[in-house]
Amino acid sequence: MPDRxxxxxxxxxxxxxxxxxxxxxxxxxxxxxxxxxxxVRTIIEVGGHTSYKPFPKTKVSGGRSxxxxxxxxxxGSTWRPTRPTTTG
Numbered sequence: 001m002p003d004r005x006x007x008x009x010x011x012x013x014x015x016x017x018x019x020x021x022x023x024x025x026x027x028x029x030x031x032x033x034x035x036x037x038x039x040v041r042t043i044i045e046v047g048g049h050t051s052y053k054p055f056p057k058t059k060v061s062g063g064r065s066x067x068x069x070x071x072x073x074x075x076g077s078t079w080r081p082t083r084p085t086t087t088g
Contacts, residue, residue: 011037015066020044024052035068 001009012022020042029038040063042053055063 010072011068014069014072017066018042030068032068035070035072036065037068038065039063 008022008025011017011025012019015022015037017025017037017039021039024041024043025037029040031037041055043050044053
């Protein structure tokens with residue numbers, strides 16, 4: 001597996017996030033000191049086009065948090081977003 005995808009796969013496996021939530025993650029949602037990732041957006045695909053949705057499937061105000069396992073703590077140092085960082 002190419003190095004640029006290892007952190008994405010590790011976060012998905014370690015947190016149990018949905019795939020759209022995981023690939024929408026950016027560095028702004030990773031709290032490596034407290035080993036938490038906030039789920040605040042998702043990516044959806046419609047008609048072969050992808051777009052951000054500013055809230056995940058579970059519509060909890062401010063999103064929700066998932067714990068990162070200890071072995072996943074180094075994920076942030078290898079995280080390489082393939083889309084620009086967005087707000088919302």
